[in-house]
Amino acid sequence: MRIVVLAGGIGGARFLRGLQQAAPEADVTVIGNTGDDIHLFGLKVCPDLDTVMYTLGGGINEDQGWGRQDETFQVKSELAAYGVGPEWFGLGDRDFATHIVRTQMLSAGYPLSAVTEALCDRWKPGVRLLPMSDDRVETHVAVTVDGERKVIHFQEYWVRLRASVAAEAVVPVGADQAEPAPGVLEAIASADVILFPPSNPVVSVGTILAVPGIREAIAEAGVPVVGLSPIVGDAPVRGMADKVLAAVGVEATAAAVARHYGSGLLDGWLVDLVDEASVPAVEEAGIVCKAVPLMMTDVDAAAEMARAALALAEEVRA
Ligand code: FO1
Numbered sequence: 001m002r003i004v005v006l007a008g009g010i011g012g013a014r015f016l017r018g019l020q021q022a023a024p025e026a027d028v029t030v031i032g033n034t035g036d037d038i039h040l041f042g043l044k045v046c047p048d049l050d051t052v053m054y055t056l057g058g059g060i061n062e063d064q065g066w067g068r069q070d071e072t073f074q075v076k077s078e079l080a081a082y083g084v085g086p087e088w089f090g091l092g093d094r095d096f097a098t099h100i101v102r103t104q105m106l107s108a109g110y111p112l113s114a115v116t117e118a119l120c121d122r123w124k125p126g127v128r129l130l131p132m133s134d135d136r137v138e139t140h141v142a143v144t145v146d147g148e149r150k151v152i153h154f155q156e157y158w159v160r161l162r163a164s165v166a167a168e169a170v171v172p173v174g175a176d177q178a179e180p181a182p183g184v185l186e187a188i189a190s191a192d193v194i195l196f197p198p199s200n201p202v203v204s205v206g207t208i209l210a211v212p213g214i215r216e217a218i219a220e221a222g223v224p225v226v227g228l229s230p231i232v233g234d235a236p237v238r239g240m241a242d243k244v245l246a247a248v249g250v251e252a253t254a255a256a257v258a259r260h261y262g263s264g265l266l267d268g269w270l271v272d273l274v275d276e277a278s279v280p281a282v283e284e285a286g287i288v289c290k291a292v293p294l295m296m297t298d299v300d301a302a303a304e305m306a307r308a309a310l311a312l313a314e315e316v317r318a
Contacts, residue, residue, distance in 0.1 A: 008204020018302020
């Protein structure tokens with residue numbers, strides 16, 4: 001079975017680990033969000049691609065869900081000694097190697113998709129990891145801080161500000177000129193099922209869908225598209241998805257996120273048991289809905305969620 005998954009960072013990566021356990025025979029292609037990418041110290045950092053690669057490749061810092069395990073920060077502290085920032089983004093020594101290799105290959109003319117494939121040769125994540133685009137897309141956030149309105153990089157909003165102020169607008173800069181990376185449209189066209197994991201619906205899945213051609217390809221794929229709510233009990237399971245949902249006028253509920261994706265895209269939607277009451281509202285929107293446990297407390301729980309999503313896809317296909 002060919003499965004395509006649109007993945008963001010931590011939630012998407014943890015779901016994928018469950019999917020691999022639930023469907024070990026499946027051929028999984030991950031379309032990864034690159035809107036979180038940031039250029040630091042002359043290096044290109046791809047947080048969401050690296051989180052998938054490290055999580056499935058066994059190198060992730062499990063507690064954080066990002067960065068490497070057994071990490072040290074000598075380079076970061078030496079940079080700080082030179083007064084070279086930013087200090088708020090924790091790049092570890094092991095992680096630096098990934099960004100150096102990536103930047104070296106990009107400078108040699110390799111597209112991000114080829115670079116990602118090369119990095120995955122080492123990590124062997126067990127999925128095909130494609131960036132959503134080889135073109136530069138960076139999510140920026142409009143905020144008002146101390147009475148001053150400004151637009152900052154997503155990572156500064158997310159990590160330095162901890163999303164502590166309202167996101168007045170979230171803009172995937174460059175998305176409208178970006179093209180799907182090689183293999184992305186083909187993977188969607190040949191998929192047997194397409195999954196939206198519990199990633200951030202605005203800055204992760206939303207950014208992938210903002211690349212012209214991807215939303216249309218999914219809508220026209222003619223196979224079941226099933227999503228899992230990242231919102232449980234009117235609150236995001238992790239991260240601060242509610243902050244960016246507000247920016248696009250979507251309330252932080254499981255049903256609102258399903259409606260946000262829309263029945264033109266989604267055939268099925270899984271909500272957590274605590275949101276069982278919202279099932280009728282989702283079904284009224286033309287999306288088949290089931291309530292199942294959605295807390296990814298461990299790989300087995302994530303595997304159960306993946307099985308429920310695949311079962312719903314078969315129910316929808318029938
Ligand atoms: N998130 C943080 O909250 N603090 C950090 O210092 C931080 C550093 C970091 C370094 C590399 C990387 O790949 C991810 C990193 N993240 C950090 C996570 C990142 O902001 C988020 O994982 C994604 O951008 C959102 O999905």
